[in-house]
Amino acid sequence: MSSDDEPFYSPYKRPAPPRQPRPGQHLWTVTHAAELRRAELRDHGPIGCELQILNEVEFVSGRRFDNRALALIEAERIRDVLLGQGWVCGRCAGEFWTCEVHPDRPANHDGCTEAGEPCRHCNTSDPPRPPRGFVSYVRNDDTKTGGV
Numbered sequence: 731m732s733s734d735d736e737p738f739y740s741p742y743k744r745p746a747p748p749r750q751p752r753p754g755q756h757l758w759t760v761t762h763a764a765e766l767r768r769a770e771l772r773d774h775g776p777i778g779c780e781l782q783i784l785n786e787v788e789f790v791s792g793r794r795f796d797n798r799a800l801a802l803i804e805a806e807r808i809r810d811v812l813l814g815q816g817w818v819c820g821r822c823a824g825e826f827w828t829c830e831v832h833p834d835r836p837a838n839h840d841g842c843t844e845a846g847e848p849c850r851h852c853n854t855s856d857p858p859r860p861p862r863g864f865v866s867y868v869r870n871d872d873t874k875t876g877g878v
Contacts, residue, residue: 759820
């Protein structure tokens with residue numbers, strides 16, 4: 731038996747099982763026409779966090795950060811760049827509000843008359859942005875000031 735035929739020495743009797751990827755924390759999803767991008771945060775404990783950008787089926791890019799806060803800042807920066815290029819939030823379709831009963835759909839979707847709530851992915855300001863097409867009718871009531 732030649733040295734080429736001998737198996738490589740392994741201290742283990744069985745090979746290690748294949749590595750199973752752990753799911754990341756979903757941060758946001760944006761769409762543009764038929765394309766989709768989503769951001770996931772993978773926490774690796776003491777070695778930091780990894781921000782991954784994926785499309786529907788595969789990895790697009792990733793970067794490791796020393797801590798979670800830095801990864802979240804970069805994720806928001808990337809999302810803002812994509813939104814500036816015409817991408818829209820995948821949850822609310824750019825309406826800034828989602829349906830309370832169907833939280834993965836925009837408010838007033840398919841004739842649904844349920845109440846809406848601010849999209850937790852793209853409408854996080856305080857106070858929240860109003861929905862697209864929102865018109866406020868503010869009544870000017872001069873009776874309190876004596877009509878002056």
